Amino acid sequence: MADEDWEAEINPHMSSYVPIFEKDRYSSGENADNFNRAPASSSEMDDGPSRRDHFMKSGFASGRNFGNRDAGESNKQDNTSTMGGFGVGKSFGNRGFSNSKFEDGDSSGFWREFSNDCEDNPTRNRGFSKRGDNDLDPDECMQRTGGLFGYRRSSKFSLNKSEAEGGESSDTQGPKVTYIPPPPPEDEDSIFAHYQTGINFDKYDTILVEVSGHDAPPAILTFEEADLCQTLNNNIAKAGYTKLTPVQKYSIPIILAGRDLMACAQTGSGKTAAFLLPILAHMMRDGITASRFKELQEPECIIVAPTRELVNQIYLEARKFSFGTCVRAVVIYGGTQLGHSIRQIVQGCNILCATPGRLMDIIGKEKIGLKQIKYLVLDEADRMLDMGFGPEMKKLISCPGMPSKEQRQTLMFSATFPEEIQRLAAEFLKSNYLFVAVGQVGGACRDVQQTVLQVGQFSKREKLVEILRNIGDERTMVFVETKKKADFIATFLCQEKISTTSIHGDREQREREQALGDFRCGKCPVLVATSVAARGLDIENVQHVINFDLPSTIDEYVHRIGRTGRCGNTGRAISFFDLESDNQLAQPLVKVLTDAQQDVPAWLEEIAFSTYIPGFSGSTRGSVFASVDTRKGKSTLNTAGFSSSQAPNPVDDESWD
Numbered sequence: 001m002a003d004e005d006w007e008a009e010i011n012p013h014m015s016s017y018v019p020i021f022e023k024d025r026y027s028s029g030e031n032a033d034n035f036n037r038a039p040a041s042s043s044e045m046d047d048g049p050s051r052r053d054h055f056m057k058s059g060f061a062s063g064r065n066f067g068n069r070d071a072g073e074s075n076k077q078d079n080t081s082t083m084g085g086f087g088v089g090k091s092f093g094n095r096g097f098s099n100s101k102f103e104d105g106d107s108s109g110f111w112r113e114f115s116n117d118c119e120d121n122p123t124r125n126r127g128f129s130k131r132g133d134n135d136l137d138p139d140e141c142m143q144r145t146g147g148l149f150g151y152r153r154s155s156k157f158s159l160n161k162s163e164a165e166g167g168e169s170s171d172t173q174g175p176k177v178t179y180i181p182p183p184p185p186e187d188e189d190s191i192f193a194h195y196q197t198g199i200n201f202d203k204y205d206t207i208l209v210e211v212s213g214h215d216a217p218p219a220i221l222t223f224e225e226a227d228l229c230q231t232l233n234n235n236i237a238k239a240g241y242t243k244l245t246p247v248q249k250y251s252i253p254i255i256l257a258g259r260d261l262m263a264c265a266q267t268g269s270g271k272t273a274a275f276l277l278p279i280l281a282h283m284m285r286d287g288i289t290a291s292r293f294k295e296l297q298e299p300e301c302i303i304v305a306p307t308r309e310l311v312n313q314i315y316l317e318a319r320k321f322s323f324g325t326c327v328r329a330v331v332i333y334g335g336t337q338l339g340h341s342i343r344q345i346v347q348g349c350n351i352l353c354a355t356p357g358r359l360m361d362i363i364g365k366e367k368i369g370l371k372q373i374k375y376l377v378l379d380e381a382d383r384m385l386d387m388g389f390g391p392e393m394k395k396l397i398s399c400p401g402m403p404s405k406e407q408r409q410t411l412m413f414s415a416t417f418p419e420e421i422q423r424l425a426a427e428f429l430k431s432n433y434l435f436v437a438v439g440q441v442g443g444a445c446r447d448v449q450q451t452v453l454q455v456g457q458f459s460k461r462e463k464l465v466e467i468l469r470n471i472g473d474e475r476t477m478v479f480v481e482t483k484k485k486a487d488f489i490a491t492f493l494c495q496e497k498i499s500t501t502s503i504h505g506d507r508e509q510r511e512r513e514q515a516l517g518d519f520r521c522g523k524c525p526v527l528v529a530t531s532v533a534a535r536g537l538d539i540e541n542v543q544h545v546i547n548f549d550l551p552s553t554i555d556e557y558v559h560r561i562g563r564t565g566r567c568g569n570t571g572r573a574i575s576f577f578d579l580e581s582d583n584q585l586a587q588p589l590v591k592v593l594t595d596a597q598q599d600v601p602a603w604l605e606e607i608a609f610s611t612y613i614p615g616f617s618g619s620t621r622g623s624v625f626a627s628v629d630t631r632k633g634k635s636t637l638n639t640a641g642f643s644s645s646q647a648p649n650p651v652d653d654e655s656w657d
C-alpha cells in the first residue's frame with residue numbers, strides 16, 4: 001500500500017465494538033455456519049480469515065469499511081491478526097454467540113471454553129512474569145522453550161524463516177502488514193499537551209529513596225540544578241513540569257555523570273523523563289549534529305519497551321523534549337508496514353524507540369548501524385529481560401557493532417524488579433552500576449485505593465456491570481486474562497449498553513490504536529484489556545482499574561493498577577478474587593496492600609495465612625518482589641529531595657552477589 005493511502009485506511013468507524021453492535025446478526029446458526037466453514041489455520045491468528053469472511057457475509061459494520069477493500073488486499077492482510085471489532089472468530093462461532101443472553105453457568109458455551117483456555121495457558125505455571133504468555137505482540141516476542149535464554153520464537157505466532165533471520169513477515173510466505181500509522185500532530189499545542197499533576201504530587205517528596213552502588217552523585221532538587229540547555233528547559237516548562245519527581249531527582253544526575261543505572265520507582269512517577277532529559281542533555285552538550293537522509297542510520301540512543309503503544313508513547317515524549325533541537329527521534333514497531341518504518345529511519349535518526357521484534361528486523365535489513373550507540377535504555381526492564389524478551393535483548397547487545405557495556409551507557413527502568421531479573425540485568429550493565437529504589441521495590445502506588453472483592457467466576461459479569469453502572473462515564477480499564485475473554489467481555493458490555501472497546505494482541509494494530517484513541521478521548525469510557533496494556537500506558541483521567549481476572553503475578557498486578565493514580569492523581573482499583581484460582585496470589589497481595597497502607601480483608605488474610613510458604617520468594621505465580629538491590633551493597637536511605645545520596649566507600653565487590 002502506498003504511503004498516501006493511509007488516510008483511506010484510517011476509517012473513523014473502524015475502531016471498536018461499541019456503537020454498532022448488531023446482535024441480530026449474531027444468530028448462532030449463521031455464525032456457526034460461517035466459522036465452521038472457514039479453513040483452520042495453524043497459527044494463533046487462525047480465526048483471522050474466517051472472521052473476515054463472517055463479517056463480510058453478515059454485513060457487520062464495526063470495523064473498517066470492508067466493502068471498499070478488494071479481495072487481494074483482504075488476503076494480503078488477514079493472517080496477521082483478527083479483523084473487525086468483535087474479533088472473536090471461531091470461538092464464538094463454534095458455540096453460537098447467542099444474540100440474547102450470556103447466561104451465567106451456561107457451560108455449553110463460553111465459560112467452559114475459557115476454563116480450557118486458562119488451563120492450557122502456560123502463564124499459570126511459568127516462571128518470571130506473566131505477560132506475553134497469553135498476550136504477546138506476535139512479532140515482538142519469543143516463546144519459552146527452555147533454558148535461561150534458550151527460547152525460540154513460537155510457531156504460535158506463525159513466524160517464518162525470514163523472520164527468524166531478521167526479516168519481517170515474509171514477502172513470500174506470510175501476510176504482508178500494510179498498516180501505516182497516522183503521523184502524530186505537528187502543532188506545538190498537541191506536542192506539549194499534558195494533564196495536571198494531582199493533589200498528591202508533593203507527597204512524592206516523603207517517599208524514601210535508596211541508592212546503592214559506589215560513588216553515587218548527589219541528587220538534585222530542582223531542574224535548574226541539572227543545568228540543562230535553554231531549549232530543554234523551555235520544553236520542560238511547556239510540558240508543565242515545574243518540580244522534579246523523586247526518580248528524576250536521583251536518576252538525572254546519575255545519568256548525567258555517565259553512570260549505568262537500574263531505577264525502580266512507582267508507576268506514574270515520571271520515569272520516562274528521568275531517562276529522556278539527561279540523554280538529551282548529553283546529546284546537546286556533545287554538540288550533536290542533525291542527522292540527515294542516509295540508507296544506514298547510526299543512532300546515538302536506542303530505547304526499547306515491550307509493547308507497541310508504549311514505544312509510541314515514549315517516542316512522543318522524546319519528540320516533545322527534543323522539540324526545537326536538531327535531535328530526531330523515530331519510532332518503529334510491529335504491526336505496521338516495514339517499509340514505513342524504514343522510511344522513517346532513513347530520514348535521520350538520533351533516538352530510536354522500538355519494540356524488540358521490529359528493531360531486530362530493521363537491524364537485519366542493515367538500516368540501523370549500532371556503532372554510534374551511546375545509550376541503551378530498557379524501559380519496563382524486568383519485562384524486557386524476562387523469558388519473553390530476554391533472548392532478543394541478548395541478541396541486541398551481541399549484534400555486530402554494538403558497543404560493549406563498557407563503551408555504552410545502559411539504563412533500566414521499571415516499577416518492579418524481581419530479584420532473578422536483577423541478576424540477569426548484570427550482564428547488560430557495567431559492574432559499578434547504581435541502583436535507585438524509590439519506595440519499596442515493586443510496591444504499588446499509594447495514590448491508588450485498592451479493593452479486593454471475593455467474586456466467583458460465574459458472578460463476575462454481573463458484578464462488573466453493577467460497578468460500571470455506578471462508575472458512570474469515568475474512564476475505566478478492565479483487565480482480563482485472555483484475548484478471547486477480552487473480546488467476549490467487551491461484546492457483553494456493549495450488549496449491556498456500556499460503551500466499550502478493547503485492546504489485545506489479536507487485534508490488528510490499526511484497531512488497537514483506534515481503541516486506545518477512543519478510550520483516551522472518552523468516546524469509549526471502558527477499555528477491556530489483556531496484559532498488553534498493563535505496563536507503561538499513561539492515559540489521562542483513568543479513574544478506575546478493574547481486575548476482572550487477577551493476573552498471575554503480583555508484579556503484573558502492580559503495573560495494571562498503576563494505569564490509574566498517576567502523577568499525584570488519585571485512582572481506584574477493584575480486583576475480583578476467585579477462590580478457585582487466585583489463592584496463590586493472596587500472600588503477595590496482602591503484602592502489597594499492607595505496604596501501600598490499604599485495608600486488607602480478613603478473608604484474604606486468612607487465605608494468605610493458609611497458603612503461606614515460609615521464605616517463599618520464588619518467581620512463579622504470587623512471587624514476592626525484591627525488596628532491595630540484589631547486590632546487597634550498602635545503601636543510603638533518603639527522603640526524596642532532602643539530601644543527596646552518596647554511597648559509602650566501596651565495599652568488596654565479591655559481597656555483591
Ligand SMILES: Nc1ncnc2c1ncn2[C@@H]1O[C@H](COP(=O)(O)OP(=O)(O)OP(=O)(O)O)[C@@H](O)[C@H]1O
Binds near residue numbers: 194266
Ligand atoms: N516532573 C514532572 N512534573 C509534572 N508531570 C510529570 C513530571 N514527570 C512526569 N510527569 C508526567 O507524569 C505522567 C507519568 O509519567 P511516566 O509515564 O513517565 O510514568 P512512569 O513512572 O514511567 O510510569 P509507569 O511505571 O506506569 O511506566 C506523564 O504524564 C508525565 O508527563
